Amino acid sequence: MSKRDFSICALLALCVALVSSCGPKAAVRDQEAGASAGAGAGVADASVAGGRFASARRIVSFAPSLTEMLFALGLGERVVGVSEYCVYPQEVKALPKVGGFMNPNVEMVVRLRADCVVLFANHDKVVKQLAQLGIPTLVVRGDTLSEIMATFAVLGREFECEERSDAILADIDARMTRIRTRCAERPPLRVLTVIWRERGVGTLRGLQAAANDGYYSELLRLAGARALPRGTASKYPSLSVEGILELNPDVVFELVNDITVTSAADLAQVRADWQVLPELAAVKNERLYIITDDYATIPGPRFILLAEKLARHLHPDIDWDR
Numbered sequence: 001m002s003k004r005d006f007s008i009c010a011l012l013a014l015c016v017a018l019v020s021s022c023g024p025k026a027a028v029r030d031q032e033a034g035a036s037a038g039a040g041a042g043v044a045d046a047s048v049a050g051g052r053f054a055s056a057r058r059i060v061s062f063a064p065s066l067t068e069m070l071f072a073l074g075l076g077e078r079v080v081g082v083s084e085y086c087v088y089p090q091e092v093k094a095l096p097k098v099g100g101f102m103n104p105n106v107e108m109v110v111r112l113r114a115d116c117v118v119l120f121a122n123h124d125k126v127v128k129q130l131a132q133l134g135i136p137t138l139v140v141r142g143d144t145l146s147e148i149m150a151t152f153a154v155l156g157r158e159f160e161c162e163e164r165s166d167a168i169l170a171d172i173d174a175r176m177t178r179i180r181t182r183c184a185e186r187p188p189l190r191v192l193t194v195i196w197r198e199r200g201v202g203t204l205r206g207l208q209a210a211a212n213d214g215y216y217s218e219l220l221r222l223a224g225a226r227a228l229p230r231g232t233a234s235k236y237p238s239l240s241v242e243g244i245l246e247l248n249p250d251v252v253f254e255l256v257n258d259i260t261v262t263s264a265a266d267l268a269q270v271r272a273d274w275q276v277l278p279e280l281a282a283v284k285n286e287r288l289y290i291i292t293d294d295y296a297t298i299p300g301p302r303f304i305l306l307a308e309k310l311a312r313h314l315h316p317d318i319d320w321d322r
Contacts, residue, residue: 053116053138054160060098060109062119062126065142065300067092069152070118072168072301073161081112088294088302109135118155144214148299149173172304176222179311182318183224189314191225192249192282195236195297199261200269203276207239215299223311225251245277251314252282253289255296267292289313 053059060081061067067086070079076091084097096112099105104126109117110133117130117137130137138158140151149169156165193216197207210216210227213235217227228247229237239247254270261267270290274283282288291309295302312320 051158051160053136053158056116056136056159058113058115060112060114060117061086062098062101062104062117062123063142064088064298065148066118066120066140066151066155068298068300068302069155073152073155073159073164075159075161081108081114088298104129106130106133142299145218145303148215148301148303152301168301172301175304176307179222179307180224182320183222183311183315186224186315189225189250190228190247191220191251191253191314192228192244192247193220194252194254196255199266199273202269202273204241204244204273207244208236209239211235211237215303219303219307219310220314222307223314225310225314241276245280248280249282250285251287251289252280253291253310253313255291257292257294257297261292 057078058080059070059075059078061070061079062083064083064086067079067082068088070076071089071092076089079092079095081096081098082092084100084103086092086095086097096108097105098108098112101123104123106126106129109130114135117126117135119126119137119139121127121139121141123139127137127139138155140154141147142151149172152165152169153162156162193210195208195210195216198205209229211229211232211234212227220227228249229239229243252274256267256270261270267290271288274280274288277283291306293306293309296306308320312318
């Protein structure tokens with residue numbers, strides 16, 4: 001597979017993760033009412049007691065973010081299979097792979113004797129296949145920041161580890177409140193978040209940005225910034241060089257986490273490509289930030305690390321260490 005082909009696959013995987021994936025309490029109620037469980041994929045009701053998967057010992061996860069949540073909840077030893085895109089924590093690399101969104105391997109799930117498969121609602125075909133085979137599923141949502149928080153709460157409830165999920169959510173909520181409070185009253189910066197583009201071509205080509213997607217846009221809103229472009233129907237619109245220049249963002253974040261950037265020279269080229277727009281405010285004022293952390297493209301429990309990093313870059317004058 002060429003680097004370009006791999007990059008396209010990486011983009012598809014990222015978009016799947018983001019598209020699959022009110023305050024947190026309201027979102028939890030909605031999530032509980034819409035989560036599916038059991039071989040018949042019956043709709044769970046918020047009034048029904050949790051713990052339906054407390055005895056599950058052979059869990060399979062179909063998404064990197066869900067895998068991270070399961071391990072964060074202390075359920076790692078019970079996870080027997082993960083998607084081909086799961087790389088964190090380190091121990092999941094050695095686990096059997098069950099494919100991904102585009103190529104799910106239901107046969108492997110059967111061979112692993114799974115007694116619970118955790119996946120997102122947009123895996124509808126897999127959910128139906130598993131239901132026909134009598135394999136229990138726990139279907140959740142993860143499109144937005146609030147849904148990610150809600151999913152964490154649902155997993156805690158269904159696997160009876162609520163004390164741990166509550167503690168993690170309380171820590172995340174406190175850190176989110178800190179960011180929101182410290183960035184309040186700041187002039188709203190206009191930010192372009194690039195989730196993918198063709199690289200190694202010496203210019204800006206095939207660029208896609210996160211607009212009003214409910215995830216990156218909410219992380220920016222948390223830090224008092226606004227996602228660009230605004231008013232677009234697409235969550236991840238394509239942009240031309242001319243389109244970027246017209247938007248003229250104050251800040252540009254580019255998320256880099258694929259095989260096309262493997263060295264310091266590659267990373268330097270990513271930054272150099274932006275020099276085709278020297279008049280762009282973000283370039284002229286040196287407000288272009290390349291984010292290489294693996295968690296930056298996984299909308300899971302480590303999103304708070306990304307939120308804190310973005311806030312630091314947006315407001316470097318704030319003393320974040322105190």
